[in-house]
Amino acid sequence: MGNQLRLGAGQPLFHEGDPAMSVFTLTSGAIKLYKLLPDGRRQVTGFMQPGDFLGISVDDEHAFTAEALEHSQLCSFPRSRFDNFVEENVEVERELYRLAAHELAAAQQQMVLLGRKTATERLASFFLALAERAERAIDGEIRFIRLPMSRSDIADYLGLTKETVSRVLALLKRQRLIRLDAIDRIEILDRASLEQVAAGDLDA
Amino acid sequence: MGNQLRLGAGQPLFHEGDPAMSVFTLTSGAIKLYKLLPDGRRQVTGFMQPGDFLGISVDDEHAFTAEALEHSQLCSFPRSRFDNFVEENVEVERELYRLAAHELAAAQQQMVLLGRKTATERLASFFLALAERAERAIDGEIRFIRLPMSRSDIADYLGLTKETVSRVLALLKRQRLIRLDAIDRIEILDRASLEQVAAGDLDA
DNA sequence: CGGCGTCTTGACATAAATCAACCAATGTGG
DNA sequence: CCACATTGGTTGATTTATGTCAAGACGCCG
Structure with a gap:
């Protein structure tokens, strides 16, 4: 069907403002999506996973x-x-709508995080969202989460600085809610508490 | 066609989590949309206008x-x-998708605001967005903006407190970028500067 | 006219940012 | 194969933007 495409780490697929001449599906690897302000401040709006x-x-x-x-x-x-394909397959249009509606709901959830949650709540929410996503894919409980993005990417996604991300990570480790299995892999040790922290019911 | 429906100020149309048994179009007035955290923190995700x-x-x-x-x-x-109506009118499905895509883009813009902009930049961006929206409706430049929402609503939309909103408003007035025509009506006095402030190019 | 809710303003507190070392992993060239 | 540079991450000291707490002003409705 479509054309195969390969990207190395750090390579852009397209830039904000570019004409959208293609659509894509990610088959392997990971991609970050972000917007920039004129002075270079960055907001990561999402991370893409295979599928x-x-x-x-x-x-x-x-x-x-x-x-x-x-x-x-x-x-x-x-x-x-x-x-053309969408034109000829009406049910795809509906699926596309469903997808957009789903992403919209996720974006609204992220607004709550960015507008109202503390740094610790943001990190806890982030890890849980990653876990839930992985669990939806494999349909089963998960303990380990891969973090293909840098601390700065996480910071720019959560509206924080990389230093704050590092510090909160240290805090969550100290509280034994997570473990840093490797720099890019965390293990969830106490999911219930992590959920309480994410909801603001527990201060960690 | 649909059933007419009237709401007084402060009356809810539906709550988060309610089964979505109806769809609506706003014909007059204004509505706020928001999500709550368990402890009562609130994030306003949008304001609806007639149409x-x-x-x-x-x-x-x-x-x-x-x-x-x-x-x-x-x-x-x-x-x-x-x-049923959507089912029978394929072009509506496409319109619905367009609408969702448009709202998604707006939500991503709001993520940048919430994650990376200063209080002053947030207020300036907010006023400009309101102005642009009104201008799209009437197709012409606008100087006056109505604010049917309270300071707390604005604060909860911009991820700030009502006190900060009040202070930034005072600042923008002092700089002669806006004027408070009435408590719920501002006049844009210096749009170019307001745009610079919103973009982070000017500190106000 | 009086009371109530919203808004504004001020004084002070604080979460997170900034600035600055330091550390660890990785890659490079002698 | 090992100094050494480079890059990303962590940790510490300090600053700052915004939040919190408190008081007063304003405007509106009964």
């Missing part, structure tokens, strides 16, 4: 930059061919 | 609470009838 679709856009213009976190493979389809 | 459609949901459950800011009128349609 995710990348193609929702308004006015045929990319609303954010997409950049590989590690070696990644994608399938790309020309926008025009994709649009 | 806006309210019905995008996942799993037939409302993702937020909707509450009237002032006396408002809506048209409501049972979800089932609306779904």
Whole structure:
């Protein structure tokens, strides 16, 4: 079907403002999506995992930059061919709508996090969201989470600095809620408490 | 067509978690949408104006609470009838998708605001967004903006406190970027500077 | 006119940012 | 194969933007 595409770590797939001439699905690796302010401040709006679709856009213009976190493979389809396909398969239109609605709900959840949660609550929520996502994929409980993104990427996703991320990580370790298995892999040790922290019921 | 519906100021239309049995369009007045954390912290995720459609949901459950800011009128349609209508009019499905994609882009913009902008930048961005929205409606430049929501609502929308909103408002007044025509009506005096402030190019 | 809720302003507290070392892992060239 | 540079991460000291707490002003409605 579409064209195979490979990206090395740090390579951009497209930039914010570029004309959106293709849609993509990620087949392996991981990608971060972000927006920049004129002075360089960055907000990461999401992380893509294998299986995710990348193609929702308004006015045929990319609303954010997409950049590989590690070696990644994608399938790309020309926008025009994709649009034709959608035209001919009405049920795909509905699926596309469902996808957008789902992402919208996630974005609203992230607004709550960015607008109202403390640093500790943000990290706890982030880890739980990653865990839940992985669990939905494999359908079963998970203890280990891979973090293909850097501390700065996490900070820019959670509206914090890398230093604060580091410090909160140390705190959660000290409280034995998580363990840093490797620099890019955490183990959830006490999920119930982590959930309480995420909800603001527990101060950690 | 749909059923007419009236709400007084402060009256909820539905609550977060309620089954989404109807969809709505706002015909007059104004409505705020918000999510709550267990301890009462609130994040306003949007404000609705006449003409806006309210019905995008996942799993037939409302993702937020909707509450009237002032006396408002809506048209409501049972979800089932609306779904039938969509089924029979394929082009509506596409329009619905467009709408969701547009709201998603707005949500991502709001993430940048909440995650990375200063209090002053947030207020400036907020006023400009309101102005642009009104201008899209009437197609022409606008100087006056109505604020049907309270300072607390603005604060909960921008991830601030009502006190900070008040102080920044005073600052923008002192700098002659805006004028408080009435407590719920501002006049934009220096749009160019306001835009610079919103972008972080000017410190106000 | 009086009381109540919202808004504003001020004094002070604090969570997180900033600034600055230091450390650990990784890669490079002699 | 080992100094050494480089990069990302951690930790500490200090600053700061915004939050919190408190008091007063304003405006609105009964």
